[in-house]
Amino acid sequence: MKREDVLMQALPYIQKFHGRSMVIKLGGHAMVDTDIMDTVIRDVVLLQLVGIKCVIVHGGGPEITEKMKAMGKKPRFVSGLRITDDDTLEVAQMVLVGKINSKIVSLVSRAGGRAVGISGNDANLIIAKKMERQKVRIDNHEEEVDLGHVGEIEEIRPAVLHTLLDNQFIPVISPLAIDRNGNDLNINADTAAGELAIALGAYKLISMTDVDGIMDRERTKVFHRMTPQDAENLIASGVVSEGMIPKVLAVLRALQGGVPYAHIINGNLAHNLIMELFTSEGVGTMITDRDDEV
Ligand SMILES: Nc1ncnc2c1ncn2[C@@H]1O[C@H](COP(=O)(O)OP(=O)(O)O)[C@@H](O)[C@H]1O
Numbered sequence: 001m002k003r004e005d006v007l008m009q010a011l012p013y014i015q016k017f018h019g020r021s022m023v024i025k026l027g028g029h030a031m032v033d034t035d036i037m038d039t040v041i042r043d044v045v046l047l048q049l050v051g052i053k054c055v056i057v058h059g060g061g062p063e064i065t066e067k068m069k070a071m072g073k074k075p076r077f078v079s080g081l082r083i084t085d086d087d088t089l090e091v092a093q094m095v096l097v098g099k100i101n102s103k104i105v106s107l108v109s110r111a112g113g114r115a116v117g118i119s120g121n122d123a124n125l126i127i128a129k130k131m132e133r134q135k136v137r138i139d140n141h142e143e144e145v146d147l148g149h150v151g152e153i154e155e156i157r158p159a160v161l162h163t164l165l166d167n168q169f170i171p172v173i174s175p176l177a178i179d180r181n182g183n184d185l186n187i188n189a190d191t192a193a194g195e196l197a198i199a200l201g202a203y204k205l206i207s208m209t210d211v212d213g214i215m216d217r218e219r220t221k222v223f224h225r226m227t228p229q230d231a232e233n234l235i236a237s238g239v240v241s242e243g244m245i246p247k248v249l250a251v252l253r254a255l256q257g258g259v260p261y262a263h264i265i266n267g268n269l270a271h272n273l274i275m276e277l278f279t280s281e282g283v284g285t286m287i288t289d290r291d292d293e294v
């Protein structure tokens with residue numbers, strides 16, 4: 001395709017997306033290469049310049065795990081959620097806020113945009129409560145496990161995001177929350193992105209990870225489009241497993257909450273974000289119960 005054709009193909013999408021908001025979740029596994037991360041951020045700055053209100057929510061699970069191991073602590077997860085004791089919460093805060101959030105903000109600045117880094121506890125953006133004890137199967141019996149400082153989202157107060165977006169800032173959000181008594185909590189980044197997308201009335205939730213999208217059992221084929229029902233079936237049949245489960249559950253919750261389109265795409269390939277948004281073929285998986293084009 002000629003260069004001008006590629007650009008013109010984007011026109012109807014730009015017209016459709018102008019003035020709408022999108023929540024872009026950058027998973028920890030999608031942030032391993034700084035050069036590619038740089039292209040992802042430049043894509044986001046471009047999206048903002050064509051009138052899309054972009055909100056970035058980032059993860060950082062792999063880096064938290066690495067730091068915990070370096071401290072001699074063994075990371076433990078229950079249903080994809082990290083058991084978070086006092087020390088682990090401190091590591092999560094250091095890695096998420098101190099390192100990853102600040103790196104993304106700098107990359108936006110380098111790309112010519114203006115970002116403001118916040119976490120869910122800033123301006124009471126994400127109010128959560130400590131998660132109930134979770135039942136886990138261990139050696140043929142069920143045990144109840146306390147996840148520590150892990151939060152379950154109760155409320156999103158998006159006022160701060162509207163202020164930032166209306167003034168052309170790109171909010172970059174760390175997945176931490178606060179409870180009603182002011183205690184800090186760790187939350188899964190996909191869950192946070194899904195709830196933020198609902199509260200903002202976002203047009204799309206885009207989750208960037210380290211695989212091309214939702215794949216078949218053999219992991220040879222990517223499903224480019226599916227309905228929420230298809231996605232539920234893939235979880236029930238075990239085709240969707242491990243870290244993909246919280247991601248797909250967050251997508252389903254967002255779709256139920258009124259977000260029309262959700263995408264899961266590979267964040268480790270340069271310019272996948274604009275390819276997914278501005279071409280009819282797309283590159284990853286789009287989940288929607290609408291039957292129109294975008
Ligand atoms: N059906 C599936 N299609 C694609 N990936 C899957 C599927 N089921 C499980 N996965 C796994 O989910 C992982 C993505 O989740 P995760 O590692 O938590 O990502 P992130 O850190 O980006 O949030 C993939 O690397 C893959 O191993």
Ligand SMILES: CC(=O)N[C@@H](CCC(=O)OP(=O)(O)O)C(=O)O
Pocket residue numbers: 026027028029058059060061062064080081082092150151175186187188189190
């Ligand atoms: C409670 C919980 O599990 N919180 C996550 C927050 C980071 C995250 O979700 O990062 P990814 O998107 O890279 O997986 C954690 O501590 O790993």
